[in-house]
Amino acid sequence: MEQYLEQNALSAKMRRVNSLVRKETRQIIRDPSSIALGIVLPVLLILLFGYGLSLDVMNVPLAVVVEDPSPAATELAASFQLSPYFDVRLMTSMPQAQQLMLTREVDGVVRIRPDFGRQLGIGDAEVQLLVHGVDANHARIIQTYAQGALGQWAAKRTVPGDGFLAGPVTVQNRLWFNEANDSRYFLVPGLIVLIMTLIGAFLTSLVVAREWERGTMEALFVTPVRSDEILLGKTLPYFVLGMIGLTLCLLAAKFLFQVPFRGSVAVLAGASMLYLLVALAIGLWISSAVKSQFVASQIALLVTFLPAVMLSGFLFDLHSMPAMVRLVTYALPARYYVALLQTIFLAGDVWAVILPNVGVLAAMAVVLLFLTRRAIQKKLA
Amino acid sequence: MLESFFRILALTRKELLAILKDPRSRFSLFIPPILQCLIYGYVATYDLTDVPYAVLDQDRSAASVELLAELDGSGIFRRVANLTRASDIKSTINERRALLVIQIDQDFERRLVSGMQANVQVIADGRNSNTAATAMGYVNSIVETFNTGWRARHGQARVPVRLTTRAWYNPNLETRWHMIPALIGTLTLLQTLLITALSVAREREQGTFDQLLVTPFRPAEIMAGKALPSMFVGIVQATLVLLVAQLWFRIPFAGSFFTLYAGLTVFLLAAVGIGLLLSSVAATMQQAMLFSFMLIMPFALLSGLTTPISSMPEVLQYLTLINPLRYAIDMAHRVYLEGVGLRLLFPELWPLAIMAAVTLSGASWMFRHRLA
Numbered sequence: 001m002e003q004y005l006e007q008n009a010l011s012a013k014m015r016r017v018n019s020l021v022r023k024e025t026r027q028i029i030r031d032p033s034s035i036a037l038g039i040v041l042p043v044l045l046i047l048l049f050g051y052g053l054s055l056d057v058m059n060v061p062l063a064v065v066v067e068d069p070s071p072a073a074t075e076l077a078a079s080f081q082l083s084p085y086f087d088v089r090l091m092t093s094m095p096q097a098q099q100l101m102l103t104r105e106v107d108g109v110v111r112i113r114p115d116f117g118r119q120l121g122i123g124d125a126e127v128q129l130l131v132h133g134v135d136a137n138h139a140r141i142i143q144t145y146a147q148g149a150l151g152q153w154a155a156k157r158t159v160p161g162d163g164f165l166a167g168p169v170t171v172q173n174r175l176w177f178n179e180a181n182d183s184r185y186f187l188v189p190g191l192i193v194l195i196m197t198l199i200g201a202f203l204t205s206l207v208v209a210r211e212w213e214r215g216t217m218e219a220l221f222v223t224p225v226r227s228d229e230i231l232l233g234k235t236l237p238y239f240v241l242g243m244i245g246l247t248l249c250l251l252a253a254k255f256l257f258q259v260p261f262r263g264s265v266a267v268l269a270g271a272s273m274l275y276l277l278v279a280l281a282i283g284l285w286i287s288s289a290v291k292s293q294f295v296a297s298q299i300a301l302l303v304t305f306l307p308a309v310m311l312s313g314f315l316f317d318l319h320s321m322p323a324m325v326r327l328v329t330y331a332l333p334a335r336y337y338v339a340l341l342q343t344i345f346l347a348g349d350v351w352a353v354i355l356p357n358v359g360v361l362a363a364m365a366v367v368l369l370f371l372t373r374r375a376i377q378k379k380l381a
Numbered sequence: 382m383l384e385s386f387f388r389i390l391a392l393t394r395k396e397l398l399a400i401l402k403d404p405r406s407r408f409s410l411f412i413p414p415i416l417q418c419l420i421y422g423y424v425a426t427y428d429l430t431d432v433p434y435a436v437l438d439q440d441r442s443a444a445s446v447e448l449l450a451e452l453d454g455s456g457i458f459r460r461v462a463n464l465t466r467a468s469d470i471k472s473t474i475n476e477r478r479a480l481l482v483i484q485i486d487q488d489f490e491r492r493l494v495s496g497m498q499a500n501v502q503v504i505a506d507g508r509n510s511n512t513a514a515t516a517m518g519y520v521n522s523i524v525e526t527f528n529t530g531w532r533a534r535h536g537q538a539r540v541p542v543r544l545t546t547r548a549w550y551n552p553n554l555e556t557r558w559h560m561i562p563a564l565i566g567t568l569t570l571l572q573t574l575l576i577t578a579l580s581v582a583r584e585r586e587q588g589t590f591d592q593l594l595v596t597p598f599r600p601a602e603i604m605a606g607k608a609l610p611s612m613f614v615g616i617v618q619a620t621l622v623l624l625v626a627q628l629w630f631r632i633p634f635a636g637s638f639f640t641l642y643a644g645l646t647v648f649l650l651a652a653v654g655i656g657l658l659l660s661s662v663a664a665t666m667q668q669a670m671l672f673s674f675m676l677i678m679p680f681a682l683l684s685g686l687t688t689p690i691s692s693m694p695e696v697l698q699y700l701t702l703i704n705p706l707r708y709a710i711d712m713a714h715r716v717y718l719e720g721v722g723l724r725l726l727f728p729e730l731w732p733l734a735i736m737a738a739v740t741l742s743g744a745s746w747m748f749r750h751r752l753a
Contacts, residue, residue: 033663033671041675048679051697053688055427055511060691101549107691127544133551134714136559137427138689143546144518150544169448169499169531171524173517176474178507186509202674206667213666290405293666294579298409306417310424315687317512319480320430322423339477342508352476 016225020233024207028237037203038241039248042195046252049191055183057141061106062086063097070117072157076127079153080110085145098130107132108142177262177346188259189341190314192249193334196272197308199242200279201286205300207234208287208376227376231369235280242276253345263344267354271344274361275337279304281368282333288375308334313342336360388598392606396580400610410576414568414618418625421564426556432516435462435479437470442490448501451527452483457519474506481505481516493531550635550718561626562717563686565619565645566709570652570680573615574673577656580607582669600748604741607660608653615649616642626717635720644716644726647733648709654740655705661747680706708733 028034066077081088089106091097097109111128119125129146131139178185211217220230250268253259283300290296310316311325312334318326329335336357343353401407434452438445452458461479464470470482484502492499503520505513551558584590593603623641626632656673663669683690683697684706690698701707712729715721723730 031665031668033665033668036675037671041678044675044679045682048682048697051694053682054692055688057689057692125543129544129546131546131548131554133548133554134559134718135685135689136548136551136554136556139548139551139554143544146546147544169493169501169524169528171517171521172500172502173521174502174504175507175510175513175517176504178510178513181507181510181514183511185507186511203671206670210667292405293670295403295405295409297670298413302409302413302416306420310420313509315511316424316426317429317432317509319433320426320428325420325423343477346508347475350475352472 012224013226013229017229017232017236020225020229021236024233024237028241034203034241038199038245041198042245042248045191045195046188046249046256049187050184050252050257053187055187056181057138057145058085059087060085060108060142060145061089062142063089063091063100063106063109065091065094065097065109065111067092067094067114068112068116072120073112073116075157076112076116076150076153079156080146080149083145083149083152086149101130101132104132107138108146110146184257185259185346186314186342188249188253188257189345190312190338192246192253192272192341193275193308193312193314193337194305195245195249196242196276196337197279197304197334199238199245200276201283201304202297202300203241204234204238204280204283205287205296206293207238208284209291209293209296212291213293228373230376231284231373234284235277238280238283239273239276242280243273246272246276259345261345262348264349267349268341268344271337271340271354271358271361274358274365275333275340277365278333278361278368281365281372285368285372285375288372304334307332311335312338314338333361333364385599385602388602389605389609392598392603393609396606396610397613399580399583400576400614410572410614411618411621414564414572414621415625417568418561418564418622419629421560422557422625422630425560427511427515428556429457429512429515429519432458432481432519433461433479434458434481434483434516435464435470435473436460437464437467437482437484439487440485440489444490444493444499445485448485448524448527449483451523452520455519455523470504474504477506477508479506480513481520483520557630558632558718559714560686561622561630561632562713563684563710565622565626565641565713565717566648566706567681567684567686568622569615569619569645569649570706570709571677572618573611573649573652574656574659574677575670576614577607577611577653578660578663578669578673579666580611581657581660582663582666586665601745604657604745604748607657608650608741611653611656612646612649615652616645619645632717635718636716637720637722640721640723640726641713641716643723644712644730644733645709647730647737648705648712650737651705651733651740654737654744657744658740658747661744680704683707684710686710702732703736705733705736 028038062080064077064080066073077088077090080086081090089100094111097106097111100106101109109130111130113126113128116125116127127150129143131142133139175181208217211220254261282304286299286303287296290299307329308314311321311329311332313329314334318329318335321329340354340357343350347353400410436449438449449460453460458481462473464473464482467484470484473479473482482504484504486500486502489499489501501524503517505517507513548554581590584593598606627634655676659672659676660669663672683693683701683704685701690701690707693701708729712726715726715729
């Protein structure tokens with residue numbers, strides 16, 4: 001008899017959760033904005049990041065001013081023209097080049113002075129580079145490329161064995177995991193973090209607050225639904241939406257952009273589910289604590305999405321941040337997920353990286369789900 | 382005419398009250414911009430300052446120690462391990478204990494002394510290839526310094542050509558100088574668009590919009606009443622960013638405030654126009670919020686803020702031409718860092734003015750036909 005009752009209670013619980021999930025799913029499907037954020041935005045981001053955005057600088061518009069008619073100067077100018085990184089406009093007058101800089105038609109000016117050939121003979125020639133410094137990162141890359149073009153020219157002039165220009169120590173660089181130095185390799189895995197954060201935290205930050213604003217939360221009070229069932233009903237549909245987003249990203253990464261995938265799918269899926277759970281819990285917690293859609297979404301953006309872009313190691317190096325900021329990053333789930341994704345995609349299943357990061361995420365998930373449940377429960381009482 | 386002015390004034394006052402009376406919404410309007418400004422200012426840089434690296438020095442000679450001392454003394458690299466076997470390299474990189482491993486072969490000093498080419502191998506963790514490439518660039522220039530010193534001391538010829546660089550507008554090439562002025566446009570766009578779209582959506586969700594329509598307000602007056610408060614908030618936020626840039630980060634302001642605010646006004650008109658257009662499509666607050674977010678993401682990504690526009694494929698470069706944020710960021714940079722006046726700012730201003738005209742008249746058409 002007791003067992004029968006217990007079974008009955010369980011099936012009633014299942015029924016209640018089931019109907020909540022159904023209601024929430026219909027709400028997602030019928031509202032164009034949730035579908036837009038859950039499906040359209042991920043696709044848009046994948047295409048933008050995959051095809052458009054790149055930190056690799058190519059075809060920099062550059063003016064080369066040759067004021068010296070000597071063959072050495074002409075050869076040097078040709079070396080800049082041959083470089084795949086520059087889109088060179090040859091000219092002979094400096095004011096003309098400066099005018100182009102002012103209107104930002106070129107990003108830099110290389111000046112080969114009238115006495116270049118003569119100075120080279122004495123072994124003390126100088127080539128001037130003017131860069132447009134507003135985009136500092138871009139400017140520094142241009143500087144590196146210009147140095148490269150100069151080196152190319154110098155190497156060609158070198159008589160073998162003379163040691164004229166090549167330094168005594170040369171550096172051989174090897175970039176592991178990304179031999180081609182393709183920024184897409186880390187931008188696309190990083191994108192998964194952004195999409196999971198958006199669906200997990202930003203979208204769900206609205207759902208409980210909406211019920212409070214519209215007064216339907218109070219209507220839920222008088223039903224037999226319990227707080228953990230509300231939590232489950234709100235979590236499941238968005239969990240599925242997040243997994244759809246993940247699948248889209250994975251397919252695009254593999255088939256559209258050929259990003260190497262060296263780990264195992266099972267590990268990736270497990271880590272992703274864990275992160276999604278953490279993000280969902282944060283979103284629901286904010287939503288049930290704040291009860292206002294506008295404020296909840298603002299907080300969600302501020303504590304989840306922006307840190308996922310800025311403080312997760314996705315774009316900017318964690319080691320180079322000021323110590324205070326670096327301490328803050330330890331509290332951010334996105335940090336651990338970025339480390340996991342970059343490793344699983346490009347390095348493989350390195351357990352020394354995977355286990356600690358997964359451990360932290362799991363602990364966060366447990367704590368946050370507990371907090372969320374309490375936040376919903378308190379309001380119900 | 383005067384009556385109309387007073388009606389707009391009343392509506393503006395009510396709208397400002399609606400935005401500012403809730404302490405939480407007040408907080409979320411003005412604190413996050415300042416916080417973001419600080420975070421972006423400190424974090425958003427591709428420069429590296431503390432790179433963990435490991436060494437496999439198989440030579441252990443005076444020369445190799447000298448080279449490594451150059452690295453340690455650069456202030457950029459921090460040695461985390463001295464490896465003894467080549468097989469340790471793999472696990473050091475794989476487990477992310479170091480970003481770089483520097484390997485010096487046994488015959489390093491012998492080759493140097495006998496005038497042969499000596500090699501240094503640098504193995505970098507390419508999981509974030511941008512960071513790794515930057516770090517390798519630093520190693521290269523440190524080795525270059527070592528080379529120059531070695532030549533000088535061993536009587537070898539100097540490098541006959543050198544490159545001297547001068548950067549306009551940002552002499553020390555600080556990323557922060559690029560980032561913070563750009564935030565004047567980015568942060569204000571985000572909030573202005575959102576507030577405008579939400580203020581109409583809120584009235585619709587609560588049913589007060591219908592009440593507004595039966596008052597003697599004309600649609601254009603309602604629109605102006607919604608637009609002005611958002612622009613006001615936008616101007617205040619831009620001023621906050623400007624204050625942080627000048628008082629906290631001390632980035633020198635080269636232009637004139639009049640030019641900057643004139644440009645900002647045109648930009649905010651365009652932003653409010655987009656917000657109003659959006660609000661006529663959105664039925665609920667959630668839709669208004671998610672739709673404006675969906676617009677802001679591509680705006681931000683295609684603005685040249687994080688990745689240069691010239692590195693994008695051509696199709697996307699054309700797309701940036703209809704992105705108001707692109708012009709706002711250009712404008713902020715040109716006024717703030719380059720110090721140009723209104724006349725030279727014309728290429729940025731006219732697209733913004735056209736966008737404002739198109740979106741505002743589109744929104745007013747929607748107000749008259751869809752809503753009334």
